[in-house]
Amino acid sequence: MKLFDVYPLFNITPVKAEGCYVWDSEENKYLDLYGGHAVISIGHSHPNYVEKISTQLSQIGFYSNSIQNPLQQELAEKLGEVSGCSDYQLFLCNSGAEANENAIKLASFVTGKKKFISYKKGFHGRTSAAVALTDNPKIIAPVNETENAIILPFNDIEATENILKKGDVAAIIVEGIQGIGGINIPEKYFLTDLKKLTEKYKTLLILDEIQSGYGRSGRFFAFQYSNVQPDLITVAKGMGNGFPIGGVLIQPEIEPWFGMLGTTFGGNHLACAAGIAVLDVIQQESLVENSEKVGNYLMKKLAEISSDYEIRGKGLMIGIESKFPIKELRQKLLFEYGIFTGVSGQNIIRLLPPLNLTIEQADQFLNAFSKAFADVSARLIEQ
Numbered sequence: 001m002k003l004f005d006v007y008p009l010f011n012i013t014p015v016k017a018e019g020c021y022v023w024d025s026e027e028n029k030y031l032d033l034y035g036g037h038a039v040i041s042i043g044h045s046h047p048n049y050v051e052k053i054s055t056q057l058s059q060i061g062f063y064s065n066s067i068q069n070p071l072q073q074e075l076a077e078k079l080g081e082v083s084g085c086s087d088y089q090l091f092l093c094n095s096g097a098e099a100n101e102n103a104i105k106l107a108s109f110v111t112g113k114k115k116f117i118s119y120k121k122g123f124h125g126r127t128s129a130a131v132a133l134t135d136n137p138k139i140i141a142p143v144n145e146t147e148n149a150i151i152l153p154f155n156d157i158e159a160t161e162n163i164l165k166k167g168d169v170a171a172i173i174v175e176g177i178q179g180i181g182g183i184n185i186p187e188k189y190f191l192t193d194l195k196k197l198t199e200k201y202k203t204l205l206i207l208d209e210i211q212s213g214y215g216r217s218g219r220f221f222a223f224q225y226s227n228v229q230p231d232l233i234t235v236a237k238g239m240g241n242g243f244p245i246g247g248v249l250i251q252p253e254i255e256p257w258f259g260m261l262g263t264t265f266g267g268n269h270l271a272c273a274a275g276i277a278v279l280d281v282i283q284q285e286s287l288v289e290n291s292e293k294v295g296n297y298l299m300k301k302l303a304e305i306s307s308d309y310e311i312r313g314k315g316l317m318i319g320i321e322s323k324f325p326i327k328e329l330r331q332k333l334l335f336e337y338g339i340f341t342g343v344s345g346q347n348i349i350r351l352l353p354p355l356n357l358t359i360e361q362a363d364q365f366l367n368a369f370s371k372a373f374a375d376v377s378a379r380l381i382e383q
């Protein structure tokens, strides 16, 4: 059987990874400024994480959600403590799209309404309701097209209120910081204004923190830069440091009933062990603070290298928007300097490294970036 060929691949085969480094099958070493798409939070193969999952696997890896699993409660308590959201309830699932799908469903159950608002350049996943609210027509199949999804310009409070006035919106979904759309930070009062509107029009606010959460932004959640309490918060990516796990944090007034949500694999023993290890390491190694410190350092130094690009970001979620397509620059960084970076559209490099990136590793990237950028931009200007 051959694989269904949906991913353009680099010709690199990682076989080993540790901290912020990855090695390929040819023994080349790479600095990972991409974190496998914002997934690696505590660093590759962290010893506490390996130990916790291995021990758990030797005891019990899985049983269904019909028995007591104290690891789920332990994970929920730890997440509440580390995130500062201890009064929320937690529903566990397996991925980001699934977390959003459940949040959307929950908002619809609770309000009895069908319509949802999201924003341009937003990404919420590829399952049915989540993809309908994602601003990318290429990934919306005919079966996913729905009048229930209303996609508005980002930061547009007036347009949002005009839709809410009709009274049929169950929830607004918005990323803490738009990731795939190019690292777009909500304007200063956008989230707080949205929260006020959702209260006024009896609708819910869903914060998609799948990419921007778990310390990536220099706060546990990116929305914590604003003074808001979302009704629902969705998480995945950094939550398991590579182990598939996702979740919905649900405000205390929302009451569950048996069967309201469900999943076979969500909250299994192994996933919980991974999730607990991640939170322990985030806390023990002050990774949220490190994300803010090293992120600020990177953004300051990047601004000193050149004024030929725009830098946007918070913590270790950084976008560098260039005036020219960055494909060649990214390839140079990878194949000449051994540095993985991410991308958004044609012109934006995205940095999403493990949260334990050090200043020395940031310097390694900055040295390489300044040379590669000078090289590529000089040649493009010549042409």
Ligand SMILES: Cc1ncc(COP(=O)(O)O)c(C=O)c1O
Pocket (backbone or CB within 6 Å): 095, 096, 097, 098, 100, 123, 124, 125, 126, 175, 179, 180, 208, 209, 210, 211, 212, 236, 237
């Ligand atoms: C903000 C955001 N929401 C949702 C998702 C979907 O997550 P998953 O790929 O785990 O389904 C992503 C994935 O990139 C994301 O960045």
